Amino acid sequence: MHPKDLNIADFTYELPEEKIAFFPLAQRDASRLLVYKAGTMTTDTYQHIDQYIPEHALAVFNNTKVVEARILFKKPTGGQIEIFCLEPHEGYADITTAMAQQGTVQWLCLIGGASKWKSGQVLSRSIPGPGGDTLLEARFLEKRNDSFLIELSWTPASLSFAEVLHVTGQIPLPPYIKRVAEAADEERYQTVYAAHDGSVAAPTAGLHFTHEVLQKLDQKKIQTDFVTLHVGAGTFKPVKAEVMNDHEMHAEFISVSPQLIRNIAGRREHPLIAVGTTSLRTLESLYWLGAKLLRDRHCFDNGIPYINQWEAYEEALQQYPAHAVLDALIAYLSEKQLTSLVAKTQILIAPGYRFKMADALVTNFHQPSSTLLLLVAAFIGSDWRKVYAYALEHDFRFLSYGDGSLLWRAH
Structure with a gap:
């Protein structure tokens, strides 16, 4: 099918509500791990995940950083x-470029x-800070x-x-965590290796990792x-269509270094281990990007x-072997003199x-009936129910602040 x-x-x-984790554990790596x-x-x-991964495996994490995307204005x-704030206007090259804008920016938002x-009404708010007040104004441009x-x-x-959001915004907890974000969420709804501003949701598989576990x-x-995949609010978008043909998958920006592609090729x-569904989507998208280049090098x-x-x-x-598509990507980046592969993926x-x-x-x-659950079902087959x-x-404990799993795919 x-x-x-x-x-x-x-x-x-x-999924009973009492199984949903509304708060994180006091210690990240104390979260329980189901190994399949x-x-x-x-x-x-x-704390012991290293015992279930063989030597010389390559584990790939998503180092995106959650931004304070919720801004409250008072009339x-x-x-x-x-x-x-969902994602930048399509006129910007990528999220990193939009986050670096000074003075003004256009953003697609939920209101x-x-x-x-x-x-015509301009919303404004002023936030006092050690270096003086920050004044932020919002103008409605159009309905999408x-x-x-x-x-x-x-x-x-x-x-x-990015600096303005840090001063004026709030961390956007997922909609199923039915509480107001607290000060502790600023640290706990963020991986310890987060580096690049751009996500409105955390790559939650990485929330369990500490510096000690990485060591x-x-x-x-x-x-x-x-890798860097900036997680959009679309990750929580429910599948309302009866059949998947009628569901529009959200698209997200990814950024991958040539060195990682060489590491995968070598x-x-x-084994290659994706830490999180966003890392998995990024790694699998590399194959299809390379395959498209092999079919048409000017695509x-x-x-x-x-x-x-x-x-x-x-x-x-x-039809293409993995080594061929990875070589095609490396050649493409070299020919274009690019220091990273920046792309968008809508892969379902x-x-x-x-x-x-x-x-x-x-x-x-x-969550039940979600595209993330479909991904898990694709990865381990009907055993997802078990x-x-x-x-x-x-x-x-379930969902973003909950426990997790290490799932091995049957070849």
């Missing part, structure tokens, strides 16, 4: 309007209380299908937009490396490299998908 024909009702389960391999399951904690009448925002285009401007204009991986000669028989000449949600299921792109990984890169996946437990039933029966 083609994934377009999948019925989302076949990928659900009963060849149909068997083991329970441990993230002169006292009403409150919330602006949730809480949009009906109270009259046309599922968002609003807003122009944000500020003084001092020398500040970057254990290094001591065992498990190589670690990083791993030979050693990216007129725009940013892009993978749409169904391209991974085209038979014409399935669902049962029927043929994995090309990743051998194992570290991931949390996901894994989730086991996790529920053994009191694992």
Whole structure:
């Protein structure tokens, strides 16, 4: 069956609210770890994850950084309007460029209380700081299908937009964590290796890793490396269509270094482990980007490299060996004199998908009827039901602040 024909009702389960983690554990790596391999399951904690990964494996993490994307404005009448910054206007080359803008920027946003925002009205707020006040203004530009285009401007204009968000915004907890963000969330809803501003949701599989756990991986000669995928709010977008053909997958920016591509190409028989679904999506997208180059070396000449949600299921792109597509990407970056591969991916990984890169996946437990659950089902097959039933029966904590799993794919 083609994934377009999948019925989302076949990928659900009963998730009691008491199984959802509304707060993180006091210690990151004390989170429980379910290890699934060849149909068997083991329970441990993230403190010992190194014991379940062989020497010389390559573990790839997503080093995106969550930005304070929720901004609250008060109208002169006292009403409150919330602006949730989703992604930059399409005129910017990528999220990093937009985050570096000074003085003004245009952003696609969700608006809480949009009906109270009259046309032409400028919202403003002033935040005192040690270096003086920061004044932020918001102007409504246009309504899009599922968002609003807003122009944000500020003084001092020398500040970057990332700095402005840090001063004026709040960490955007997922919608199913039904509480107000606290000061502790600024640190805990962020990985210890977060480096590049741009996400509105954390790559949650990485929240369990501490510097001590990373050191254990290094001591065992498990190589670690990083990709950057800026997680959008679309990761929480529910699948409302009955069949997947009618669901539009969200697109996200990725950035990958030539060195990582060379590391993957040189791993030979050693396993490749994706830490998080975002890392997995990025690694698998590399294959299809390289396959497109092999089919047409000029395919990216007129725009940013892009993978749409169904391209991974085209038979014409399935034929290339992994080493050939990685070589094509390395050659492309060298020819264009690029220090990183920046692209957008809309890839939808669902049962029927043929994995090309990743051998194992570290991931949390996901919402019923979600594209993330489809990805897990594609990775380990129908055993996803056994894994989730086991996790529920053994009191694992679910969703972003919950426990997680190490899933090995059957080859």
